[in-house]
Amino acid sequence: MLSSPWRSDFPALAVMEAQGEVYLDSAATAQKPQALISALTGYYTSGAANVHRAQHASAERATRAFEGTRTKLASWLNAAEPTEIIFTRGATEALNLLAYGMEAHIDAGDEIAITALEHHANLLPWQQLAQRRNAHLVVLPLDKAGHIDLEAATQLIGPRTRVLAASQLSNVLGTQQPLHRLLPLAKAQGALTVVDGAQGIVHQRTDVRSLGCDFYVLSSHKLYGPEGVGVLYGRREALARLRHWQFGGEMVQLAEFQHAQFRPAPLGFEAGTPPIAGVIGLGAVLDYLGGLDQAALAAHEHRLHRMLVDGLAMRDGIRLLGRPDCALASFTVEGVHPADLSHLLTEQGVAVRSGTHCAMPLMGRLGVSGAIRASLAFYNDGADLEVFFCALDRALELLR
Amino acid sequence: MNEPTLPPAAREAIDAFTGAAGWEQRARLLMQWGERLEPLADSERSDENRVRGCESQVWLIASEHDSRWHFRADSEARLLRGLLAVLLARVDGLDAQALRTVDVAEWFNRLGLGRQLSPSRANGINAVLSRMQALAAR
Numbered sequence: 001m002l003s004s005p006w007r008s009d010f011p012a013l014a015v016m017e018a019q020g021e022v023y024l025d026s027a028a029t030a031q032k033p034q035a036l037i038s039a040l041t042g043y044y045t046s047g048a049a050n051v052h053r054a055q056h057a058s059a060e061r062a063t064r065a066f067e068g069t070r071t072k073l074a075s076w077l078n079a080a081e082p083t084e085i086i087f088t089r090g091a092t093e094a095l096n097l098l099a100y101g102m103e104a105h106i107d108a109g110d111e112i113a114i115t116a117l118e119h120h121a122n123l124l125p126w127q128q129l130a131q132r133r134n135a136h137l138v139v140l141p142l143d144k145a146g147h148i149d150l151e152a153a154t155q156l157i158g159p160r161t162r163v164l165a166a167s168q169l170s171n172v173l174g175t176q177q178p179l180h181r182l183l184p185l186a187k188a189q190g191a192l193t194v195v196d197g198a199q200g201i202v203h204q205r206t207d208v209r210s211l212g213c214d215f216y217v218l219s220s221h222k223l224y225g226p227e228g229v230g231v232l233y234g235r236r237e238a239l240a241r242l243r244h245w246q247f248g249g250e251m252v253q254l255a256e257f258q259h260a261q262f263r264p265a266p267l268g269f270e271a272g273t274p275p276i277a278g279v280i281g282l283g284a285v286l287d288y289l290g291g292l293d294q295a296a297l298a299a300h301e302h303r304l305h306r307m308l309v310d311g312l313a314m315r316d317g318i319r320l321l322g323r324p325d326c327a328l329a330s331f332t333v334e335g336v337h338p339a340d341l342s343h344l345l346t347e348q349g350v351a352v353r354s355g356t357h358c359a360m361p362l363m364g365r366l367g368v369s370g371a372i373r374a375s376l377a378f379y380n381d382g383a384d385l386e387v388f389f390c391a392l393d394r395a396l397e398l399l400r
Numbered sequence: 401m402n403e404p405t406l407p408p409a410a411r412e413a414i415d416a417f418t419g420a421a422g423w424e425q426r427a428r429l430l431m432q433w434g435e436r437l438e439p440l441a442d443s444e445r446s447d448e449n450r451v452r453g454c455e456s457q458v459w460l461i462a463s464e465h466d467s468r469w470h471f472r473a474d475s476e477a478r479l480l481r482g483l484l485a486v487l488l489a490r491v492d493g494l495d496a497q498a499l500r501t502v503d504v505a506e507w508f509n510r511l512g513l514g515r516q517l518s519p520s521r522a523n524g525i526n527a528v529l530s531r532m533q534a535l536a537a538r
């Protein structure tokens with residue numbers, strides 16, 4: 001039986017288990033390791049303080065820890081320097097920051113390219129930007145398996161393309177995108193490249209410089225960290241092209257009544273008091289993750305995923321959406337409404353997601369109104385999947 | 401709850417659901433109840449009759465006779481049809497005043513279906529109820 005040696009690092013899993021709940025919704029948000037819980041408690045019990053403002057001892061301590069996370073992220077992502085890391089309130093906010101920050105570079109008739117599998121967070125900010133600027137949103141199609149069709153992308157990315165925004169790993173299809181071949185197409189046209197790594201970073205260490213993107217976005221709460229924190233990596237030269245977008249607090253260098261000057265990145269893009277505890281907590285999570293045996297972890301996730309996909313494939317009438325590479329699988333069942341199935345899985349204590357997964361246009365293209373998604377983390381083990389399959393069989397028996 | 405005012409269908413629901421042992425039997429009952437919904441014509445499954453805020457499509461049609469409200473509802477999802485049927489069993493024939501004050505949470509709790517009303521459920525029973533109240537308040 002496949003068992004996770006890291007499961008006991010996550011106290012919530014024992015609690016859920018005691019309540020008869022199996023958690024297979026980590027792509028929505030991950031459970032948190034004890035290391036995070038301890039770091040948050042430590043911060044709040046040893047003296048909260050605002051950062052980058054006061055000189056007193058607790059402020060100095062908080063600022064050092066806060067900036068420590070920036071440094072850890074820079075090395076986690078292999079950024080050239082910590083100043084290339086901006087903290088936001090989530091991946092969604094980071095993508096909105098980009099869409100506003102780049103606005104001045106988009107003219108009428110320009111093109112913004114996204115892909116057909118984008119989460120609403122990496123679709124709507126660009127759609128709205130295109131509308132504000134009378135630009136065109138170009139949607140790169142997928143192949144059958146659920147990967148971006150590179151041939152079509154070669155045709156569609158052209159001299160008017162100003163931005164390419166694409167996911168690294170689909171939150172619906174579980175497909176890893178061929179970014180190493182896609183991004184150069186945009187670069188060759190002088191376009192800025194944005195990678196939504198909200199799902200991708202959770203399942204593969206990513207080197208932003210070898211990936212060659214201008215911007216990379218991730219979400220703390222999906223990476224076992226606290227909610228309310230997102231991370232935007234920007235290549236130094238690319239960050240310099242962004243216009244400031246939120247105003248107030250320490251992002252200003254000089255303020256007069258009728259005029260102000262703003263700081264450069266990163267602080268110039270961190271208006272207001274940032275989520276200090278959350279950022280410090282994310283730092284503790286990175287330390288925890290960094291201490292794990294990466295090869296063992298990847299092998300465990302791979303075996304879990306095989307078990308999930310094979311188990312689904314074995315069952316009659318189940319249609320997988322795309323051909324998932326890792327992390328998750330979404331599916332529909334012939335003649336069964338996904339809401340009915342999710343209702344009965346919930347009754348049996350199995351936590352999965354059902355619906356459109358914040359990707360309504362993708363569901364439309366796939367010709368389904370909704371799907372069930374089971375998603376994995378390294379704290380899951382074979383027993384979780386056995387419970388899931390058992391519950392699935394009983395539910396289908398009732399519904400068919 | 402004011403027992404004498406309960407419609408016969410509601411009494412029947414109480415008898416059926418309070419006797420159900422476990423989730424499987426409840427699910428079977430819900431599916432049976434769902435079959436009892438008055439069918440909607442295709443033309444009635446319109447955007448206008450669609451209840452927003454439900455993950456699955458739900459349609460609701462209200463009519464009034466002698467100050468009493470009659471509802472018809474339908475969905476593509478079978479268990480949700482059952483939930484709609486037990487909701488209708490409780491509220492059908494009420495006047496606008498009674499519709500405003502009916503305690504639907506209590507009703508579902510009584511049937512052992514209270515969890516279906518939790519705010520994180522996207523099934524939309526809450527949205528259906530608000531829509532009923534809004535239609536009756538017009």
Ligand SMILES: Cc1ncc(COP(=O)(O)O)c(C=O)c1O
Nearest residue numbers: 090091092119121171198199219
């Ligand atoms: C691919 C993808 N992008 C962006 C987001 C949004 O992330 P956040 O919750 O941090 O705003 C999600 C989360 O659902 C996601 O799966």
